[in-house]
Amino acid sequence: MVRVRKHFLSKAIAAITVFSMMLFAVCACGTTTQNTASNSIKTRVNHGSVIIFTPSDGLNLSRKTPLSTWDTLVPEIIKSLKKQGFSENSITTKSSSSLYDQSQDIQDYVVSMITSLKTKNSSKNKNKKTSIRDVHSSVKKQLSNTTIVVAPWSNKNGNNNYGDYVTQPTTPKEQLKEEDLKSQEEAENRLTSSLDLAKKSGMHVVMLSRLTRDFKPDAFFKLSSAQSIGEIQAYTLVQKLALNQASKDNPKSVEVLLPCHNQKQNVHMHVGVNTHGNSDSDNSSYKLQEFDDEFARLAFAGIWKILKPYFTSGLMISPSGKLNKDSTENDWENAAFDADNSDSVKAELKSRLVIKNDNETTSTKHVDGIIALDDQVVMQVEKALEDLGYKGSSADINPSFTLPDIIGSFIGKRNLTKKKVPTPASNAKNNESQKSSAKNDYLNSSESNKENKNAEDSELKDSSNELLNDSKWPVITGYGAYKDALPNLVNGKQWMTSIENIQKISTDVAQECSSLNVNGKLSQLEDISIFVNNSGLEKNIPVITEPILAVSATNLKALLIDPGYVTLADAGL
Known part of the structure; x- marks a missing residue:
């Protein structure tokens, strides 16, 4: 009888235990459900x-x-x-x-x-x-x-x-x-x-x-x-030209083009010295246009904020003399031109970069970089440079450098300009003293002619290298990411554009x-x-x-193509 009671008691305890566990599980599920619902209500925010x-x-x-x-x-x-x-x-x-x-x-x-x-x-x-x-x-x-x-x-x-x-x-x-x-x-x-x-x-x-x-x-x-658009172009140009490696003996040549619009054609003819700079052009008389373009003035302030220290230190010069170490942001009109005329960019570059020689021929000045401010002007600059005989692409200049947020490092590369070819030394040795004086005279004359010829060849090579250097394609910067400009961004004619x-x-x-x-x-x-x-x-x-973003061929896909702003076809790819 006692055993039966014990057995019954054990079963009762087991049943109570199972029931308690089930009840706890149900309560737990209910609590979880309530908590989930509560959290859902909390996270449902009215954003208005x-x-x-x-x-x-x-x-x-x-x-x-x-x-x-x-x-x-x-x-x-x-x-x-x-x-x-x-x-x-x-x-x-x-x-x-x-x-x-x-x-x-x-x-x-x-x-x-x-x-x-x-x-x-x-x-x-x-x-x-x-x-x-x-x-x-x-x-x-x-x-x-x-x-x-x-x-x-x-x-x-x-x-x-x-x-x-x-x-x-x-x-x-x-x-x-x-x-x-x-x-x-x-x-x-x-x-x-x-x-x-x-x-x-x-x-x-x-x-x-x-x-x-x-x-x-x-x-x-x-x-x-206007300031930020000018500033980013000057900043990226300074990096691309590796100004940290430049010297006073080998400064970088930069031209700043400030396009002005809707001008009143207020032009005056001045006679005398061109106070705008030390251009090689004829200084007997020149046209000075008075510009009224607040955007251009402010853009130059952004540009000059970056470039002025390099002009002051002699690490940067203007081939045309439009800007110099004494220039201030108030001299913005020196770099300005009327951009509403279709031929104005070509005329401006011709006046800045073409030299009239004494023999009535012309040659071009070396220029490392051109700040063109907007892509519309950039496209006209590219056409004008081609017409003036400049060759190559921006990619040829300091090719290791890409924009700061892209793969690549800012390291030095050897100067792409060839050094002067040394005059070869004579290889002739007069070791035969027993030879006749006539033969010696003949040999000496022959060696002298060789040296003269080698010297002439060297001078021709130097001249050729100098001409190649003067007609090398510069780094060109702009703004706007115009669809028509993108193919030249890819092929290197334009170094960078900028956009918000x-x-x-x-x-x-x-x-x-x-x-x-x-x-x-x-x-x-x-x-x-x-x-x-x-x-x-x-x-x-x-x-x-x-x-503002700086866009070049290296990050064009990530910044403009992948988001869908332009297509591969727009970029000429």
């Missing part, structure tokens, strides 16, 4: 909405324009916003063909959003005692997850060589007609007041490329500027939109510092300056 206002590019089928267009950037921003968690329905885009239209579009959007939410909130709370202040507070809270991204329409003064993203200098009021000036000021004021209303109502505002006066956005993205980092810009803009909508403040971006200036138009505004 974004509306993007940009100038319209218009229909442009030309391949002779930069890749930096709003039509290229906006789709990339949309992709990046979706990666951040924004739904497709929460993203809106709007393009406008003028500042007048754009300011009107933004005003309509802001007023419509505020009015709609106020009406909705008032209707919802009409049976409750809700004050106007409470309605405003509710509307502001709802609008706090909305960001307006606006690239204000800007006047390019008929010059599209630098694309859409560059911050254009403000057009002086005296250059505008009274009617145009009035319309522009009206549109600018409407844009400012509309964005002010948006911020006061709780929305966030991010501006691209330029600011509008008297308005402080949450963030300003400076995508590129479209992928990085779109990623950063999307990240800040998400941060503003979700957290109400900006977030720290990768590799980029956010500065708040203490003066000027950007005073007390967080400024995000995006770096």
Whole structure:
């Protein structure tokens, strides 16, 4: 009987144990399910909405324009916003063909959003005692997850060589007609007041490329500027020419071409010495054009910031004498020329690089590098150099060097210019003293003739080497990544072009939109510092300056072809 009871008790304990384990498992599963659901709720963030206002590019089928267009950037921003968690329905885009239209579009959007939410909130709370202040507070809270991204329409003064993203200098009021000036000021004021209303109502505002006066956005993205375009070309040229290996005895020869547009042809004839430099051309009289191009002036400031130390130290010279060790950034007009004439580039290079010899023949000067500023000018430079007899490619110069972020190292290579051929020593030995004096005279005469001939051959080789060196193809830099320019980038006629980092810009803009909508403040971006200036138009505004990319044959595929901005066919591959 005792055994039966013990057996029964054992079975009961075992059953209770199994039941307890099953119950624990069920509870655990329930807890896991609840935790998963809870985590899912936590990670489901409301990113709000974004509306993007940009100038319209218009229909442009030309391949002779930069890749930096709003039509290229906006789709990339949309992709990046979706990666951040924004739904497709929460993203809106709007393009406008003028500042007048754009300011009107933004005003309509802001007023419509505020009015709609106020009406909705008032209707919802009409049976409750809700004050106007409470309605405003509710509307502001709802609008706090909305960001307006606006690239204000800007006047390019008929010059599209630098694309859409560059911050254009403000057009002086005296250059505008009274009617145009009035319309522009009206549109600018409407844009400012509309964005002010948006911020006061709780929305966030991010501006691209330029600011509008008297308005402080949450963030300003400076995508590129005249200074940065000039600076990156000078910087990469200095590296390509291996200036760290140059010397005063063997300086590098560089020409800076500053294309100016929409000039008034204000030309004066001066008689006397050409104060622009020490050119070998005829100095008895020369034409001096007075230029008025703020973009060119600012671009030269960026160029001269990099090149001035090399001119000052004697490591770099200008073959034409347009620039020298005493030049300052105020001497930008010395390097400027009117670029609106189709033959102006060729005429400019001819005046700088062609020497008129005494025997009425011409020869060319040696030039190591040419900063052409934009790819349109680069293509004209290439044609002009070919016509002047220059041969080779940029790849022949310091061939070991590629752009800093590409495979390759910046190491020294032997000078590609051949050294002077030494005069061969006489191999004749007069060891036969018993020979007749007549024979000795004959031998001496023969050896003398050989030495003279060898010396003449050496001089011819030296002259030939010098001519080859003077007609060697220079390093040429530009901007814009024009599709028509890409084949010459591949074959080395053009060393580098430059363009804004479209992928990085779109990623950063999307990240800040998400941060503003979700957290109400900006977030720290990768590799980029956010500065708040203490003066000027950007005073007390967080400024995000995006770096410009340097593109050459070595990284063309990774930067432009793989992302889909250009095709292999565009690059001539």
